[in-house]
Amino acid sequence: MPRRRCCGLIDDALVCQTFIPLGQSCLEEININLEELEAIRLKDKVGLDQIECAASMGVSRATFQRILGAARSKIASALVEGRPIIIRGGHYLMKNRVFECIGCGNVWEAEPCATGGKHGYEIACPKCGSMKKVKLGHSKGDCCGNSSEG
Known part of the structure; x- marks a missing residue:
């Protein structure tokens, strides 16, 4: 059984x-995951090399290469076939995740790459250990495209 895929780190929210394409809204959509868009942004827009891109996303160079290849293939298909592109979902964590504890009012920044099977869902307050918290700043984008924080 293959191991569970690591979440890629995403810098910014979507614009x-x-x-x-004009006149082509009835064709089947092509879905691009947020980590695929981040790979395109880092490599093709920012111009980083693959090692720097992989480090920025918190994945191996080989995993980055697979993500980038999938994104480029999907974009090429959409452009050549005139199909709509929808960007959503995937396996990702937003960087700079800041939380406030409802119990004690402590504010902290969570580590961007949670380990283990929880993917950051169960981040306890480092001061009092409470699981009751609110996310400050951006309202979407913890791991795997979910927007709720427990």
């Missing part, structure tokens, strides 16, 4: 989630 746009949908691209639709």
